[in-house]
Amino acid sequence: MRGGDEQPRAPVPNPCLLVLCRSAPPPWGGQTQLLSSLAAAPVIANTISSVPGITGQILTNAQGQVIGTLPWVVNPPRLQEQAVTPQLLLNAQGQVIATLASGTIQAAAIKKSGPPRVQPIQPAPALPQPAVVIANPAPAAKAASAPVPITCSETPTVSQLVAKPQAPNSGVEEDGINLEEIREFAKNFKIRRLSLGLTQTQVGQALTATEGPAYSQSAICRFEKLDITPKSAQKLKPVLEKWLSEAELRNQEGQQNLMEFRRTSFTPQAIEALNAHFEKNALPTGQEITEIAKELNYDREVVRVWFCNRRQTLKNTSKLNVFQIP
DNA sequence: GGTATGCAAATAAGG
């Protein structure tokens, strides 16, 4: 798994799982208003499952930086027609072992504007892995003995909570969130998704195409595995629920969606430059940030956030090191 | 070729 590695310093041994417990979980003001807009189905139909693979285009800026990718239509080159009657083979955990899918799929394309996003070009060294032990491989299996790793992570995931013997709330509720219900839905979602013959990737692309909240394959994956916090699950559930039912409805229509790039990926050169600046001054003024942004040709806000995250990462890692017996 | 996951952008909330 590699990714960045550009960090000149900071080895970063997986802050996600090793971060030490901090203060209490913050409140979580409600924030949902986009859902309603989800209704607007992105109809741009004109596709049949004929579009073959992926077609991508890269947008570059003056500096030759890739600022975005364009319409890359995705469509399962192979997509048999095959009737309904999805056959699913599940195991005890409700995990699908095999399926006989069917259905038409939709593809993705571009939509929405937004700030220019940069497309990566990351190198990718390889590195051995810390081999972190992560909890139960399967949800549903409550494990009174689950060798829950040292993970001092804060916010537990749904699967962890559901699997937990449960001490306080006899039920499976957390913050008024019915974990059991979410677990049930997640399981169901997977089954229905597969019945439609859709992959997590396709669902993510379709979701990204809608007006409402967008989620990636990663998110879908984590949701299905319940490898997310109850709050995230709670937020994601209605989105998936709505999308799924609509997808099932227009399952036979075939359509195309749009998608946008939503995450910046700095080029190695940019990261190098940013790090150089960071080493000289980790807390640049607004003016300086503006200049750096201009120099590197990135959105100012993106640069500002980069510095924030960089500081945070540095802080976290150094904090970690204190507890890491070398 | 789909899914799982590490790392890190992005976002939220409080100051």
Place this chain on the structure above:
DNA sequence: CCCTTATTTGCATAC
């Protein structure tokens, strides 16, 4: 407006 801290979520890539 911008910072910090905590958390969410996507990209890239390992599996």
